[in-house]
Amino acid sequence: METAIRWSESSTLSEQRFLIADVIGRSFKRCKINKYDGIKLQHQALSTYSKVPPFRAFDWAPHDEKLVAVGQWSGEVTILRIDDSVANIPLPPKHQRLCNAVAFGRTGLLAAGLERVRNDFCLNIWDVNQRLPSVISPGGRSPKGFVEPYRKFASSEAISSIKFYSAQPEVLVTGIKGRGIRIYDLRENTGSPSLHFQTSCVHNIAIDPLDENYFACAGVPKDTTIQIWDLRHGSPYTAASVTSGSDLSRPAEGPVLEYKEVFDITNLSSKAPVDPTGVMISTIWSLRYCKGKSGCLGALASNGELKAFETKHEYSLSMKQNDPPPHPDYGVPDKNEKSILTKRIHHVELAWNDKRNGRPEKDRIVAFDFTNLAGSNGTPCAIVLRGDRSVGIVELNGAASALAVSPLGNVVVSRNNSLNFSRSSNPEIRFLKNTIRRLGPPSEGELSKSLILVQGKSGVSEAREASDTSNTNDLGTVDRKPQSSRESHEQLLDIYKPETNLGIEEALALFTVPRRRAVEGYLFDCEKNIRVLRDDRWLQRLWTWIESK
Known part of the structure; x- marks a missing residue:
């Protein structure tokens, strides 16, 4: 993590604020948005805290925007006031080791996750409001020496990630290296976690x-x-879940959704990033849930690629026909089936080193966070921080247009065009004209032109790749040798690959070809077939060869 950005949950339409954390520059900056015109974002700094101790983890307090907690390389946790460089609270550990995660709760609880050390707790929790009142007031004096945590958990177990629940501020979820994910309820005095999830994915909760x-x-x-x-599918924590990896009295249940190889690791780098201590850093830099739309998860890779996953609830097929579906928030999901499914995956921005749509490395996204406000189209939007330290807004695309293709080659596409009203007196016709557009099959002359454009697409693609190799943007300077008949035929077949981008007119041309051939009598008459296949010389040669036999 080079830098990070966090959106204030208390932002409103009249005032939007965010926090920028510079890990390398060791500073925090709380900012306010002045203007956003849909393209450029202008902001000003409200307060800045420089000369922060070297840190590798941080969190912004949701109950007080002026408080920030940082986890240092020595394991010490320091609470800072952004508007007061004097007021800070150091919380040193008993034994020095890396601090991997810190997290604030809404009621003032602060949790810190440390690396493993023998005979010492690795999950410490303090109550900032009761135990550390000096941090609340500017200029307050810092306590000296070791401050006993409010609660301690996870003896001799490395903590990788921590997150508090908002609705239940005394419940937190933690990632344990080599163990899985555990849910701790501070209202219980057992000293043990409440639930356990067996998994190796324990980062970026x-x-x-x-x-x-x-x-x-x-x-x-x-x-x-x-x-x-799903929190409701967790296994009760027992001694067996630690020794054998699962609860023997209950069958282990896996995740409700799993995305494998979300990012292409071969496109990230030849080796994983390494921090100054030699510890490998995950190629997934950040996971953030949308604050304004349920089930929308964003993921950022180290190469600047940003994806968003939209999920929705599914209901069990075993339900009775007259039974109402369960409430999406409080209903208990069917234990035998997944409770959610993937609705859509957004490719918000590609990697900076993408072959076709790459950009300078300084323009890649290095941090992001979802806002609690909708974009211009009513879809979720996120604030992003790029490699050149510029701040911007990216908006997720809305729902794709509905599309239908008829057997005659007609395509009907829905459109959002309610401004151009028809003068027709029939309300049904007026509605159809404003909501859909019809694309018919091309005429004979247009078909030939479209096919020529389609056949030339792969040639332009090859020229672009050759241009990228020679570090030039001028496609005309690329020397291309004459192609053989086989190479031309293979190039034509390449247009049917999924990665080939075709316009709607070009796609209609391809859809129309088989029907037109059938209408013109393409069957078993070799001489007639040769005349019909005027746009495919390779099939013409095939029927010429058949006729000669």
Whole structure:
């Protein structure tokens, strides 16, 4: 993590704020948005805290925007006031080791996750409001020496990620290296976790703020797997779940959703990023849930690629026909089936080193966070921080247009065009004209032109790749040798590959070809077939050869 950005949950339409954390520059900046015109975002700094101790983890307090907690390389946790460089609270550990995660709760609880050390707790929790009142007031004095945590858990177990629940501020979810994910309820005095999830994906935990039954987690370094778990499917924590990896009295249930190889690791780098201590950093830099739409999860890779996953609830097929579907927030899902499914995957931005749609490395996204406000089209939007430290807004695409293809080659596409009203007196005709557009098959002359454009697409693609290799943007300077008949035929077949981007007119041309051939009598008459196949010289040669036999 080079830098990070966090959106203020208390932002409104009249005032939007966010926090920028510079890990390398060791500073925090709380900012306010002045203007956003849909393209450029202008902001100003409200307060800045520089000369922050070297840190590798941080969290912004949701109950007080002026408080930030940082986890240092020595394991010490420091609470800072962004508007006061004097007021800070150091919380040193008993034994020095890496601090992997820190997290604030809504009621003032602060949790810190440390690396494993023998005979010491690795999950410490403090109550900022009761035990550390000096941090609340500017200029307060810092306590000296060791501050006893409010609660301590996970003896001799390395903590990788922590997140508090919003609706239940005394419940937190933690990732344990080599163990899995555990749910701790501070209202219980057992000293043990309440639930256990057996998994190797214990990094970048994120909780859906609009449906806290679900949380997501990412895989270990070089593993771009993302899992979504249901809190209601957790196994009760027992000694057997620690020794054997699962609860023997109850069958272990896996994640409700799992995305494997979300990002292409071969396109990330030849080796995983390494921090100054030699520890490998996960290629998934961040997981964030949308604050304004339930089931929308964003994932950012180290190469700047940003994806968003939209999920929705599914209902069991075993339900009776007259039974109403369960409430999406409080209903208990069917234990035998997944409770959610993937609705849509958004490719928000590709990697900076993408061969076709790449960009300079300084323009790649290095951090993001979803906002609690909708974009211009009513879809979720996220604030992003790029490599050149510029701040911007990206908006997810809306629902795709409905499309239908008739056997005659007609295509009907829905459109959002309610401004151009028809003068027709029939309300049904006026509605259809404003909501759909019809694309008919091309005429004979247009068909030939469209086929020529389609056949030339792969040639332009090859020229573009050759241009990228020679580091030039001028396609005309690329020397292309004459193609053989076989090479031309293979190039024509390439247009049917999924990665070939065709316009709607070009696609209609391809759909229309078989029907037109059938109308013109393409069957078993070799001489007639040769005349019909005027746009495919390879099939013409085939029928010429058949006729000669």
